[in-house]
Amino acid sequence: MSxxxxxxSTPDRASNASSTLARDPDHLGRFGKFGGRFVPETLMDALQxxxxxxxxxxxxxxxHAELDDYLKNYVGRPSPIYYARRLTELAEGASIYLxxxxxxxxxxxxxxNALGQALLAIRMGKRRIIAETGAGQHGVATAxxxxxxxxxxxxxxGEEDIRRQKLNxxxxxxxxxxxxxxxTGSKTLRDATNEAMRDWMGSSKSTxxxxxxxxxxxxxxxxxxxxxxxIGREAREQMLERTGRLPDAVVACVGGGSNSAGMFYAFIDDxxxxxxxxxxxxxxDVPGRHASSLTRGVPGVLHGxxxxxxxxxxxxxxxxxxxxxxxxxxxxxxxxxxxKDEGRVRYESxxxxxxxxxxxxxxxxxxxxxxxxxxHAIGQGLIEAAKxxxxxxxxxxxxxxxxxxxxxxxxxxxxxx
Amino acid sequence: MNRxxxxxxxxxxxxxxxxxPFLTAGDPDLAxxxxxxxxxxxxxxxxxxxxVPYSDPIxxxxxxxxxxxxxxxxxIKLEAIFDTVRSLRAERIGSALTAAxxxxxxSYAIALRRGVESYLDLAAASGIDGLIVPDLPFEEAEGLxxxxxxxxxxxxxxxxPTTPRDRAVRIAATSxxxxxxxxxxxxxxxxxxxxxxxxxxxxxxxxQTHLPICIGFGIAGADQIRALAPVADGLIVGSAVVRRIxxxxxxxxxxxxxxxxxxxxxxxxxxxxxxxxxxx
Numbered sequence: 001m002s003x004x005x006x007x008x009s010t011p012d013r014a015s016n017a018s019s020t021l022a023r024d025p026d027h028l029g030r031f032g033k034f035g036g037r038f039v040p041e042t043l044m045d046a047l048q049x050x051x052x053x054x055x056x057x058x059x060x061x062x063x064h065a066e067l068d069d070y071l072k073n074y075v076g077r078p079s080p081i082y083y084a085r086r087l088t089e090l091a092e093g094a095s096i097y098l099x100x101x102x103x104x105x106x107x108x109x110x111x112x113n114a115l116g117q118a119l120l121a122i123r124m125g126k127r128r129i130i131a132e133t134g135a136g137q138h139g140v141a142t143a144x145x146x147x148x149x150x151x152x153x154x155x156x157x158g159e160e161d162i163r164r165q166k167l168n169x170x171x172x173x174x175x176x177x178x179x180x181x182x183x184t185g186s187k188t189l190r191d192a193t194n195e196a197m198r199d200w201m202g203s204s205k206s207t208x209x210x211x212x213x214x215x216x217x218x219x220x221x222x223x224x225x226x227x228x229x230x231i232g233r234e235a236r237e238q239m240l241e242r243t244g245r246l247p248d249a250v251v252a253c254v255g256g257g258s259n260s261a262g263m264f265y266a267f268i269d270d271x272x273x274x275x276x277x278x279x280x281x282x283x284x285d286v287p288g289r290h291a292s293s294l295t296r297g298v299p300g301v302l303h304g305x306x307x308x309x310x311x312x313x314x315x316x317x318x319x320x321x322x323x324x325x326x327x328x329x330x331x332x333x334x335x336x337x338x339x340k341d342e343g344r345v346r347y348e349s350x351x352x353x354x355x356x357x358x359x360x361x362x363x364x365x366x367x368x369x370x371x372x373x374x375x376h377a378i379g380q381g382l383i384e385a386a387k388x389x390x391x392x393x394x395x396x397x398x399x400x401x402x403x404x405x406x407x408x409x410x411x412x413x414x415x416x417x
Numbered sequence: 418m419n420r421x422x423x424x425x426x427x428x429x430x431x432x433x434x435x436x437x438p439f440l441t442a443g444d445p446d447l448a449x450x451x452x453x454x455x456x457x458x459x460x461x462x463x464x465x466x467x468x469v470p471y472s473d474p475i476x477x478x479x480x481x482x483x484x485x486x487x488x489x490x491x492x493i494k495l496e497a498i499f500d501t502v503r504s505l506r507a508e509r510i511g512s513a514l515t516a517a518x519x520x521x522x523x524s525y526a527i528a529l530r531r532g533v534e535s536y537l538d539l540a541a542a543s544g545i546d547g548l549i550v551p552d553l554p555f556e557e558a559e560g561l562x563x564x565x566x567x568x569x570x571x572x573x574x575x576x577x578p579t580t581p582r583d584r585a586v587r588i589a590a591t592s593x594x595x596x597x598x599x600x601x602x603x604x605x606x607x608x609x610x611x612x613x614x615x616x617x618x619x620x621x622x623x624x625q626t627h628l629p630i631c632i633g634f635g636i637a638g639a640d641q642i643r644a645l646a647p648v649a650d651g652l653i654v655g656s657a658v659v660r661r662i663x664x665x666x667x668x669x670x671x672x673x674x675x676x677x678x679x680x681x682x683x684x685x686x687x688x689x690x691x692x693x694x695x696x697x
Contacts, residue, residue, distance in 0.1 A: 028556060038525050038552045040476040041588070042577040042602055184482065190473070197475040202603030204579065301526040301552070302473065314495045315530030316472040 021344050022268040025334075029218020030306075032341065034334035037217040039304040043197075046204035051219045053124045058226070063119065070115050071230065074148070075105045079231075081238040081395070086365040087382065094248060094388035096381060098368070098398040099235045101259065106141050108371065108400030109231060109259045114141035114210060116227035118149055121208035128152040128207040132196040134161055134189030134255070135326035135373065136168025137400055138212030143177035145210075153177040156195040160187040161325045164408050186319045189255075189329045193303055213256025214333030217304030221261075221333050228262025235395055236266045243393055249274040249384050252397035253377040254294065254347065255327035257336045259399035264345060274346070277336065278380035280322035281349035287312075291320035293332040294340050294347040307334040323352035323408070324372035326400075354379040359402060359409065371400035372408070420518035420546045421571050421594040424463055425629040425650060432696045435463040435651030436642075436685050437631060438658045439522065441481065442467050442498045443488035445662070449670050451505045453662070456678040458517040461685025465517065466549070466653060469498060471524040476551050478606030480656040484663065495531060499543040506544035518546040520573065520594075525553040533561055537568050547571030547594045555588050562591060571595075576622060578602045578612065589626035595650065596626060600634045606656045607637035616648045623648075639687035646691035654684060 029035045037047055057063040071077040080103060084096045101109040114131075121129060129151050133139030139155040146153035155172055159181045162169050172179050185191040193216075200209045214221045214228070232250075239247050250267055252260035254277040267273045282290035287310075290296065297308040302317055310318040310330040322328040339345040355372055358379035362370050370378055374397070381396035388394060402409075410417045418426075428435055438457055442450050454465050470485035470493055477485070502519060509515065521540060528536040528550060540548065547570055553561065555574055565572045571594025576585045579602050589596050598619050600611050619630055632645050633653030642652055661680055665673040 036557060037554060038557065039554065040551050040577075041554055041575045042476070042579050042599065044554050044584075045579045045581060184486070185472070194473055194475055198478075198604055201476060202601075204602070298530075300530055301524070303475075304552070306529075311526070311530060313530065315524070315527035316489060317526075 020269050021339065021342055022265060025218055025222055031335045031338035034299070034307050034337040035218055035221060036306050037304060038301045038306065039217045040201065042201050043204060043217070046200070047217055047219065049124070054120060054219055054223055057120055057123055063123070067116055067119055071112065075111050075115070076103065077230065078234045078238070079103050081235060081242065084366050087362065088385070090361065090365060091382045091385035093385040093390060094392035094394040096385050097239065097247070097393060097395045099231060099263065099395055101231060101397060101399045102368070102370065102374070102401035106137070106144050107403065108137040108141065109228060109262065110138040110141035110212060111144065112230055112262070113212065113224050113227040113258060114138065114145040117208065117210040117223065118145035118151060121151065121210070122149060124208060126206060126208040128154070128203065129210055130154045130156065130196050130199050130203070130207055131210045131212060132156045132189065132192040133212060134192065134328055135324065135371070136161065136165040136172070136404060137326060137371070139172050139177070139179070140168050142210050142212070143172040143175040146177065147175040154199070155179045156182055156192040156199070158182045158187040158189060158192045161189065161192070164325050165404055166407060168404050188325065190317065197303070213258040214261045214335060215256040215303055215305060215331055221305065221335055224258050225261045225265055225335060228258050229265045231259060231262040231397065232264060232266030235263065239393065239395060246270050246273050247395045248388060248392040249276060249394040251276045251278060251377050251381040251384055251394065253278045253327060253373050253399060254332060254336060255280065255291065255329045255373065256331070257333040259397050261333055261335055263397045264339065268339070268344060275344065276380060276384055277345055277347040278350045278376040279347055280324060280327035280376060281351040281354070282321040282323070283352060288319045289321045290349065291322045291327055291329055292349040293330060294336060295349045299337065302331040305331070305334050307337040308332050308340070323355060324376065326371070326373040327376065348380050350376040350379045356409070356412070358382065368398070369402035370398055371402045372405045374399045375402070419569050419571060419594070420516060421464070421520070423516070424518055425595065428463070428650070433692050434646050434649060434688055435631065436461055436681070436688050437464045437466055437651050437653045438462050438681055439466040439468055439653060439655035441484040441488055441659055442469055442501070443491060443493035444484040444659070445487070445666050446491065447493070447497060447501045449673065451501050452670065452674045453677055454505060454519070455509055455512065455514055456674045457681040458513045460678040460682040462681050463517060464651070465519050466655070467498070467502070467519060467521050469495065469521055469523040469527055471527060474524065476604060478604035478656060480660045480663070481605050484659045495527065496539070499539050502545060503543040519544065520547040520549060521545055522549045522551065525550050528561070534564055537564050537570055541568040541570055545570065547573055549573045549575070549597060551575065555591050558591065562593070566593065573597050575599055578618065585622060586625050589622065589628060592628060595629040595631050596622065597653070598622065598630050598632045598649070600632050600636070605634055607660070608635035609637070611635050611641060616645070619648045639683055642684055642687040643691050646688055647695055652688070
């Protein structure tokens, strides 16, 4: 068994033995049949270099010590796990716990990955950073990391998302990032990703692309999952400490799937823990009006990876819709596709209306404004909790806070702020 | 013999280079694409690369990406592209097109969705001679290569300025038809100047393979054709053609086809000029 890529600070379970689903991708970057590298030859050398640099960093205790220090003293980790009494009372089922990634510096889980990859970029001698962003949370996290380390930062963002997420755009610019509006296609996350990849096609010698989710060509899905796995590791320990046992169910939202991959990974081999991913159901089961790649898509290629994707019968990527800019994406990380086909994670589609209702409910019953992305997880979590007995425990990943969504929610209600 | 092999065998014996324009299928419409293929093979194009529009082409600059968007907005479908090629081949037997290879530039997303074997069957039945799959690196290409070879279709692979030399050798060894040498680390699109080390890199690759080597990306016009003709077996001109098609869009089909024919003839003349001076 090869342990050459075993991380110093991740659970000692990342072997590729057949009894485990918690695995690293194979030499082609595949989780089962999903993943790989379907990119232009121009990017292959950069991906190979990144794979090698990351394998070295992963083995280097000093790299982990530096990252862990920033996570503790700059981000504020570990994030709390909070028993949501009034949500539990509402669901009349399992006890609901919220993993509070919203309390991280910059207000979402995205900072875990941005800091890790920024440190990796510095290690590779790359001082220019590019990133795509949908809701703007990954853009803000990346701009934050770049300000912290003095790196040049260029963020690609769809024009539609810039409209929906003005606050994040303002904050990115305040921290010195250049935000480049993307006017192609649907002007959302998918198009921003295309533009970031196009930039990297010509700049990879000097530039690191901090992809924001567990998507894209190998090794990105592995890197991002590893940097986000801190969420699940902490939640697992916190629940053991708090309740003396593992939770019965864990729910997280899935766009590209980074907070959910990071949350689920620690529980993958705990077969008694039910894992549920909440995808963006948008306005329902009409092509173009949702973003449910796993529940309604087909295996195909998008953005360098073979995974479930929403595409037409010619392989053209379909337009998608979600109330939440961060879930408004037609693809999903390959490891999720693997977990789906292995039957390890159940994926459900949560509509805009359900997410909005969960946003309101959480605000009014807990005094917490969740991000619209996380509101999908809460919406599904309330359904799951209601199905479970009162002596069961359920964890929901509250991946980000909802301040950024205030303008969009107000607009939907016909209010101006 | 596959038309691509036959073409380069003939050109090499004549000391000549191939002119290989790129057209986006369905831009502005498939009837015009058919007329353009016919016209440019009469006016000096040896091989035509047919771009299959894709919604997310990450290797393409704005000119080709926008042409794909225009074609897709009109609802172009894969089968209609192949129908057009098949009809054109059948109608133009005896013309310059008969011997001219046609190659599709197609995203793996599209070939895979159709089913690789089904895609190749369709291509072969339509009179297509080879394919370039710009998002399929050679590690992932083994299955496609095997299936393409069964149908006598060439799988043309790409070498770029970022490709390490040992890797370039392995890519050239698995490529068929010719090797596509990408001139710049970046996107498709015309460049005022191409990298100084381009000629040297292509000359080095030539010592590693017997396959023809064709240069693409960035070639804007006759001057670069003249500059690169001494080192390449063929020159691919994409954005410069597609940009002119977009600009001529409002002039009506006959005028558009004539203008593009004139541009290709100008490139062909530059190529012929270099051949004469090289063979002096």
